[in-house]
Amino acid sequence: MAFRTFLGSLGVNAPDVATVLDAGEVRPGGAVRGRVTVKGGGADVRIERIAVQLVTRVEAAEPTEKSWDNPGVVASQDVPAFDLAAGEVREHGLAIEVPWEMPITHALAGRLRGTRAAVRTILEIDNAVDRGDFDEIAVHALPAQDVFFGAYEALGFRFDAAEVKTGRVNGGRNQTSKFWQELEFFFPPGYRRGPGARLETVFIARPDSxxxxxxxxxxxxxxxxxxxxxxxxxxxxxxxxSHWQN
Structure with a gap:
């Protein structure tokens, strides 16, 4: 991830900043690892803040179904302010814990429509803030979530789309995250639902259940x-x- 446009506006003395991830795939309960490398330009500068954030697409925050401009921050790691000398190179290790309730983007090795996740780096110099580009990542379902996806598939349900929402889901007694993900499946024939009817499903995951x-x-x-x-x-x-039988 580079900040060429933003840093270019600072002139020839601008530092170079890049975030490199060890892997572009993760599961809830895992960790996003990598490093942030900062290389000084032609003059000493004060780096006010570097924040590396794990973000997810939140439906209500976007003006269209495909927009990806106002992500929700699920977890973050900050690099405190420091002075960077001209030509100096600094490297900061990155290890962001992925919450168990992290919205997933993939299940049964396939991409889920409507979902996106990324690592975003924010850089602040002299009170000017740049939010950089997104490094998109794949958040694969936990094995137990894949089992349920397999069960829906075996019964003839067809996945439609997923949405990430803010707040508390009805029935989420163990919810700890401020985000929750709704997964929508089309009902197959044989249930008391009309054509195109969907069943909304929510997983609230923990380390053991x-x-x-x-x-x-x-x-x-x-x-x-x-x-x-x-x-x-x-x-x-x-x-x-028991609930939707013909």
Missing amino acids: LDLITGPHGPYPFEYADLTLDQCVKWLDEHCR
């Missing part, structure tokens, strides 16, 4: 150690038929 919320129902807790595809298919089918 997750809560599942389906529409207005839940939360339903599931331990990772006890989760299998066959069990999820059976539970989900019985659950949906």
Whole structure:
């Protein structure tokens, strides 16, 4: 990630700043690792702040379905202010913990429509702030979340889109994040729903378990150690038929 336009406005004395990630993929509960390298220009400068943020696309903050301008900050690591001498090179290690409730962008190795996540670097020099470009990353589903995606698929549900929202989800008794992700699946034939009807699903993940919320129902807790595809298919089918049976 480079700040060429912004730093160019500072003239030939501008420093060079780049963020390099060790990997472009991560899972909830993992960590985004890398380094921020700052190289001094032709004169001494004061770096007021460098902030590296893990961000997600939040539906309500964007004017269109595809815009990606006002992300929500899920986690951040700051580099305190420092003086950078002309020609000096400084490298700062990066390790941002990914929350367990981080919105996912991929499930069953496929991209989820409507989702985006990135690492964004903010640079502040002389009270001028540049938010840089996004380094987009893939946030893959936890194994337990993939199991549920597999169960929906086995029952004939078809994934439509995902949205990240702010606040507290109804039924989110264990929610700790200020963001939550709604995953929408088209109902298959055989349930008491009209054409195009969708079932909203929310995962609230933790290190050893997750809560599942389906529409207005839940939360339903599931331990990772006890989760299998066959069990999820059976539970989900019985659950949906009890609420949406023809």
